[in-house]
């Protein structure tokens with residue numbers, strides 16, 4: 001699972017009001033190279049929750065993103081786009097867990113696939 | 124034995140390791156999935172600007188449909204309830220991210236972040252009650268409601284499906300409309316029992332030019348009809364977008380609901396066995412506009 005997906009996912013447990021962002025427990029991170037596409041990044045930028053991305057990226061061992069939400073003018077900087085690209089699309093949480101920020105419920109991640117299936121009493 | 128997999132076992136049981144393996148080793152299935160996905164993407168009508176979009180593949184299974192999305196240059200997130208199917212997707216090294224999840228429990232995604240969704244032969248599974256805790260209506264409601272929220276305004280969702288009968292199609296459609304979607308059903312090659320394919324094309328947001336249902340393929344090919352006693356309706360594009368009203372508007376008509384209308388409605392709900400507050404002198408009284 002890439003941080004792109006982590007940035008979109010939230011805990012869906014019944015009664016949870018703010019299930020975002022899911023806390024990441026890292027056991028294993030892998031990096032996979034992805035073609036660089038600035039158009040995609042520019043299009044995604046406004047939808048990204050920046051703090052969640054910067055924090056997640058740090059936890060995954062990549063601390064190059066600015067902590068503060070950057071101004072959209074950074075999208076003209078190739079250096080910025082490269083870092084954004086790497087954090088968003090090339091870091092995979094391979095083993096570990098996603099944890100609901102409100103209830104502490106753990107969603108295990110195996111072979112890169114988070115198990116978001118809810119138990120009967122969580123629906 | 125029924126030929127409909129939906130009637131044989133729940134999806135996470137039906138699509139076990141054996142079935143999942145069969146799925147991608149059959150060149151016939153691989154070909155059909157690619158064709159259906161290609162058409163679904165076409166019906167999504169994404170802007171023709173070469174910008175990769177973030178799409179959802181609901182019931183992504185072994186990733187065959189996802190591969191079509193990747194080939195078209197887009198990023199995707201796939202959701203499926205069968206771990207066996209997702210393991211095949213891993214094996215095939217599909218490019219999208221995979222999530223093990225049940226669409227009937229609702230999609231846990233932030234609002235407005237997804238540019239479009241496709242689903243190939245999956246949504247009809249929601250109409251089954253596979254567990255005692257399953258109530259198809261609630262699951263359809265959770266699914267469409269959460270899908271509507273996570274899509275950006277004006278974004279589309281296209282579902283290729285095999286409804287069991289007209290009632291099932293109506294059921295699925297009615298929950299999509301209730302969630303706020305506009306759109307309708309596109310039936311390609313309606314006169315051919317083999318090539319006939321059905322797509323639910325939904326648009327997020329109030330009706331506009333972009334919500335009119337696209338036209339179907341192969342509608343005029345009466346000559347190649349290989350199925351004369353087809354029980355299907357004649358009109359191929361069942362457009363229902365004009366039936367749609369944005370949810371909020373539905374509640375407040377210009378004059379407001381009359382007391383008699385409200386009383387009638389409450390009586391009807393009571394007769395259905397619902398818990399309805401008692402009628403009092405306050406029922407449907409005029410209220411000041413407050414903001």
Ligand SMILES: C[S@@+](CC[C@H](N)C(=O)[O-])C[C@H]1O[C@@H](n2cnc3c(N)ncnc32)[C@H](O)[C@@H]1O
Pocket residue numbers: 134135138156181182183184185186187188189202203204205208224225226227243244245248249
């Ligand atoms: C006909 S297969 C489609 C496969 C997929 N398009 C592919 O390319 O492999 C239908 C898929 O829907 C999935 N499915 C059925 N019910 C589901 C549910 N409630 N939530 C998520 N996926 C579901 C099944 O597990 C199965 O993989």
